Amino acid sequence: MxxxxxxxxxxxxxxxxxxxxxxxxxxxxxxxxxxxxxxxxxxxxxxxxxxxxxxxxxxxxxxxxxxxxxxxxxxxxxxxxxxxxxxxxxxxxxxxxxxxxxxxxxxxxxxxxxxxxxxxxxxxxESTEFCGTLCHSVMSPEYTAYQGSAHARVRCVDCHVGSGAGWYVRSKLSGLYQVYAVISNTYPRPIETPISNLRPARETCEECHWPEKFYSRKLVSQKHYLADEINSEWDISMSMKIGPTYSALGLNEGIHWHINPNVKIEYITTDKKNQVIPWVKYTNLKTGEVHIYNDSNDKLEPGAFDSLKINVMDCIDCHNRPSHSYLPPAFFIDNALTAGKIPKELPEIKKLSMEILENEFGTTDSAMIFIRETINKFYADNYPEINKTNYNRIEKAVTGLQNEFKKNIFPEMKVRWSAYPNNIGHVEFDGCFRCHSDSHTSDKGRNISRDCNLCHSIIAQGPPENLIKSVYDEGLEFKHPVDIDEMWKETNCTACHTGLAP
Structure with a gap:
């Protein structure tokens, strides 16, 4: 050859x-x-x-x-x-x-x-498909929540990585460990939020949401249902003061005052999830005015400053779940009742749903079985006539609750609303009240107020047949659906509302 x-x-x-x-x-x-x-x-x-x-x-x-x-x-x-x-x-x-x-x-x-x-x-x-679907069991909660979010058309890497070679290389090196963790089954359940090494919002969020943009006030209307026999409806409409009354005022007023380029807000937190903030510093960058606020209920020891990091406030400190939000049952059941996915005509369905969701399940399949068996048994035992003549409503309630469960609770990954505090609002998590507590005071006698009207004005509230409406630009005083006297003024909402309270 x-x-x-x-x-x-x-x-x-x-x-x-x-x-x-x-x-x-x-x-x-x-x-x-x-x-x-x-x-x-x-x-x-x-x-x-x-x-x-x-x-x-x-x-x-x-x-x-x-x-x-x-x-x-x-x-x-x-x-x-x-x-x-x-x-x-x-x-x-x-x-x-x-x-x-x-x-x-x-x-x-x-x-x-x-x-x-x-x-x-x-x-x-860099694709969303790669990030969300390659590791089904691991990333299923994040991908499911992402698909129902306002950022569903934004690629994962646009927020989690951003532009530039440095963060790209950093993300890929981090990805190598993640691949190892998945293969060796050593990843945490639930997946931890990367608060400590998160890229600053000014380099990601502000590529689209820049601080100089004026954001007008926003009308928010919600329907809530009480845990009584008739699922009593309680409506509330609020004008959210995201920006000022007049656009000419820019960021001098409203919730987004916190990101005013002329203002610098710094804080110290004593926990990994940034839920406890005992120290806040305000600096006016134009005038040099400075105010330091200490929580009178949780003062830092003098030596603690040496070991704690001072953070500069940005978008993510409030908008910490912009794409991966897992709603508490009290919220997603109300939404399902409003949308008709769960029939509100079924007596006690709100209360029953809350009782079912109090349980922690090992798997999604076991939760689906429990939901079906519990709802069927409840109406067969307590409302036999409905079970006989309107079973289609019971079946719709079963399917509706199962679907809502699968959007917000993932037993295999130990993901539920309580695993990831949401800092927007103050009902199920302290959120705004982490700083706006009335107990954060300065040496000059100033305090960070928890006055409701700072951030929103209630323009209508009450049952639909007896809805109380405000006069133009005059907010109503909040009225709790259940009579708790003045308790709502004295304690945080989270003292009662844990995601399962109506």
Missing amino acids: IKKLPSSVYNWITITGVTISTISFFMIVFLFVVSFFLDKGGSYLGLVIYIILPSFLILGLILIPIGMYKKSKADKRSGIPKEFRFPKIDLNDIKHRNAFFIFISVTAVFLLVSAVGSYEAFNYT
Whole structure:
């Protein structure tokens, strides 16, 4: 046999490398055609095309020179004479010319495919599909909540990574550990919020939501239902003072005053979730005015400042669940009743739903079974007539509660509303009241007020048949649906509302 290639090529390692790289290359081409032209596959096909198969292709290419090197070393040890000569290319020789053009053509194709593959691999690892669906059980809570959020059309990396090579490399290095944690089953349940190493909001959120933009006031209307036999409805409408009364005032008024470029708010927190804030500092950057507020109920010891970090307030300190919010049962059941997903005509359905959701389940399947059995038994025992004549409503309530459960509670990952405090508002978590407590006071006698009218004005409240409405621009005093006298003024909402209270 006449050998047309160097003798070092003829060894099993090199042949294996050639075989692996050739098969990988053609499989990449074939699967790319299938996914591109036939629109078949999914997140796993992308993983195979752009990450797994290219890894095998590169492995095969590495094996080729390794085999040639080992074969040359073996030939040298065996005493096979070999004259050293530099390669010579003579394009007038047809053999050299054919080999040269084959090499150039294959190299060009390989470089083109490598470039396209690298670009597609980059895009794939940056895609929402990759982030949300590749690790189904691990990221299912985050991906489910994301799909129902206001940011459902924003890619995960636009918020979690942002622009720039530095944070891209940092995210990929972090991703390596995450892959290891998934493979070794050592990831935390629930997944922890990366508060300590989160990229500043001014480098991510403010790419779209810039502070200088004026945000007008917003009307928020909600329907709530009491845990009584008739699921009594209680409506409330509020004017949220996101911005000032008049746009000319800019960020001098309203909730977004906190991000006024002329104001700097700093704080110290003593817990990992930033729920306890005993120290706040206000600085007016234009005038140099400074006020320091200490919580009279939770004062820091003088030596504590040396070990605690001073944080600068930004968007995420309030909007900490912009895309992955898990609603408390009291909220998502009210929403389901309002939307008709759970029939409000069913007696005691709000109360029964709350009692069911008090339980912590090991799996989603066990929760689905428990919901169905409990609702069916309750109406069969307590309302046999409804069970007989309007069972379709009972079935609708079962399906509605199951669907709402699957959007907000994920037993396998230990994800529920209580795992991730939401700092917007102050009903189920302290949120605003972490600072606006009346107990944060300065040495000059100033305090951070908890006056309701600072952030919102109630313009209507009460049962729909007896709705109390305010006169223009004059907010109503809050009226609790259940008579608790003045208690709502003296304690935080969270003293009673834990996600399960109506």
